[in-house]
Amino acid sequence: MVKIFCAIDTPDLDRAQELARMIGPVTGGVKLGLEFFNAYGPQGLEKVREACPEAKLFVDLKYHDIPNTVAGAVRALSSNLEPEYLNVHAAGGRAMMEAALGAVQGKSKLLAVTILTALSEGDLQEVGYCHVMKEQVLRMAKLTQQAGLAGIVCSSHEISMVREALGDEFALMVPGIRPQGADLGDQKRVMGPKEALDAGATHLVIGRPITGADDPAKAAQEILESL
Helix, strand or coil, X not given: CCCEEEECCCCCHHHHHHHHHHHHHHHCXXXXXXXXXXXXXXXXXXXXXXXXXXXXXXXXEEECCCHHHHHHHHHHHHHHHCCCEEEEEHHHCHHHHHHHHHHCCCCCEEEEECCCCCCCHHHHHHCCCCCCHHHHXXXXXXXXXXXXXXXXXXXXXXXXXXXXXXXXXXXXEECCECCCCCCCCCCCCCECHHHHHHHCCCEEEECHHHHCCCCHHHHHHHHHHHC
């Protein structure tokens, strides 16, 4: 099983392909998101896959719209590319998630984003959520499981709680992973890679500590060895 999906988001197609060739064989998984997709679209995703066909792909676009629109987007992406994972926002509600799941083509698995790792308790209150962070994440996780999705994207701080409540088969994709000494960047709810896996994470998303290293492949290998 792929433990690390390396986030190689960049507006530079050549750099994305280079990173995929270097890192993909080490981690076995790469993640591409909005910045890259908005620059190059599905064709760009395919070019990165061609650069490292053995690596599994997580397409992180966080769809959030009316059910019919999200279903169409999921159908188009999964039928053309069949990534290992793609995702929607749990805040879109049960009907949206069920429509998205019904539209998945092939073997792609669908995740739902709960609360972004860049948000704090204060941010949550500011946008109008009436529950504290952990309670809100758990509510969204339960709704996601009830809708039939494969799992969620959550911060490391919620792993143990969600794992205990929803069982071992529910996938937890965890961004905001920072090895000791790494810059936190724009992340607020972070954890080390081994600590997150020990808590029950299924997959880790790690970007800049790998892609920003002088030798990205070596950095990825060292993190894997630390697990």
